[in-house]
Amino acid sequence: IFTATRRQAALNVLIPRCLRRGSSLTLVGLSPALGTFLAGVVLANSEFRHELESDIEPFKGLLLGLFFITVGAGINFGLLFDDFTNILGLTLGLMLLKAVVLLLIATVFKMRLSDKWLFSLGLAQACEFGFVLLAFSVQSAVIPVDLADKLLLIVALSMMFTPALFIIYDKVILPMVTKKQGRKDDEIATKGTAIIAGHGRFGQIINRALMASGYKTVVIDQHAELIEGMRKFGIEVFYGDASRPDLLHAAGLHEAKLLVVAIDDAEQAIALVEHARMEHPDLHIIARAKDRNEVYKLYYAGASDIVRETFDSSVRAAGYALKALGVHPHEVEKSMVQFVEHDRKSLRDMASVWKADVDNFENEELLAMAKDLTAELEELMHADKSELSANIHGGWVPPNIAAQNVANKIKAAE
Structure with missing residues (x-):
């Protein structure tokens, strides 16, 4: 049934089968509803459950409504x-x-x-x-x-x-x-070059990179269990709310050169950036954002650099896609660098016309700028592609150093 190209073929067999199974249980004195329910349980635990779920999705709301209407009609x-x-x-x-x-x-x-x-x-x-x-x-x-x-x-x-x-x-x-x-905020006696607010997956990677490079960091997080776990690994994390001004000052806000806002609460992040910028105008602030609207708000708040959570991974995926389509690796790397730089510039330009009280799709000035920037990007990428193609000789493809290192380690282990 499930190898059929038409989804209706499966439904035409399965729905009558459930109804027939439910009706057959009346022969042994059971309710048809109970029989149909049991048939559904059997199918829900089969290897076809995901296919069935997608097939009956259009009917789910209708059947649920019918069920509760029937129940409501029977209430005294x-x-x-x-x-x-x-x-x-x-x-x-x-x-x-x-x-x-x-x-x-x-x-x-x-x-x-x-x-x-x-x-x-x-x-x-x-x-x-x-x-x-x-x-x-x-x-x-x-x-x-x-x-x-x-x-x-x-x-x-x-x-x-x-x-x-x-x-x-x-x-x-x-x-x-x-x-x-809850627990009381930790007393922060140490000072560091960088303050990291939030030590989830995002903040952990940044902290590891800075520590490995020899920089002293002060990390603040509100999750007690995470903090205790990190301390077992020898990583010092202080408990507290980084958006609180007194805790931020205790962490050495005025002495720090860098503040990384790695918390996932957008409103808290914006408030933290605003306070830090007001207290320390020369501080370099790197903030985390989920989408463009958060980017615009963080720029207004005073963030120096803003990282969208899925942007870098999307750029890497785009690079793999171009390579899979036959684009030369040199050309891919150059194009992706060009794309990233243009996107950063366009974000700052669009932030100047973004309005918090107007939907992006209703903001005519924002839409016009977006169209112009898209056309500019296409022209830039095509020009760069033509120039780079003329300079590629012999079809040389650069080696994948990381992959070679991994392969060498595997051979050495064998």
């Missing part, structure tokens, strides 16, 4: 109004009991305190399969209809209260837990 709202206090109490009691059990399970598995509460509150409601089980129980005469109607209301109300539990977690529990789990 009159019973809710007649016995509101009792049903509300049972609902809250169910959620409390389930949350306590989940909290105990989380404790057994030694989850973090914040994760314990999120795990317990996020799963405290009754699940959607409860609707199917209740319908099956009534059909099988296991429980009376009156009790099933009451339980159906309890399941629905518990699901309705779930968003409120997440709000309580975010607004009440998480701040309390964070404060309880």
Whole structure:
């Protein structure tokens, strides 16, 4: 089925098969809904699950809506109004009991305190399969209809209260837990040539490169577990919020030559750059950004150099693509250098016409400049390509030194 070129062929077989499997279970006294569910579970654990998921994606919203409409139509709202206090109490009691059990399970598995509460509150409601089980129980005469109607209301109300539990977690529990789990900022007695704010994957690479080159760095991060782990490797990282002015001054802001803003919170990064530039006008600031909008904001804040997270890797991928298409390696390297330099210049030019309160696609001045810069880049790349091609002799391809070194080490090990 799945080797067919048309996706509809698989759907035309699989959907009737699920329905037929569900209907066949009525012969042994089971619910068609339960049978269809079991058939779906079997297919979901097969090697075709990803194909099936993409095939039924257009129908998922429709079927979910139909499911909840059917459930809602079966709810006895009159019973809710007649016995509101009792049903509300049972609902809250169910959620409390389930949350306590989940909290105990989380404790057994030694989850973090914040994760314990999120795990317990996020799963405290009754699940959607409860609707199917209740319908099956009534059909099988296991429980009376009156009790099933009451339980159906309890399941629905518990699901309705779930968003409120997440709000309580975010607004009440998480701040309390964070404060309880928190620690005081470290006292920074040492000073360094460079201050690195943030020691995630981005900051770690920068710190390693500077330390390997012999420079003293002062690294600040807010993740206590990461700090303890880094100290086991002999890397000193201080705990604290680098956006706090007092901590930044304690780290030697006025004595440092370089500040690297490697935190991933855009608003904090912008505030940090603004404060550092105001306090130390001559400081060289390197900042991290996710997209062009963050680049523009960081330029306005006073950053000297801004690195977009995916830009350098994208440029390398573009270089590989050009080589794969037959472009000479010399030409690729020269073109990529030209591309990067032009992109940096164009970012600064476009930052001058960028407006925070206007969408980029509605900013006519920005759009016009982008078109001009794109045409300029194409003209520059074509001119550079023609000039370089005329100077390439003999089709010489430069050796890949890094690859040769790795190959030599492998041979030596053998």
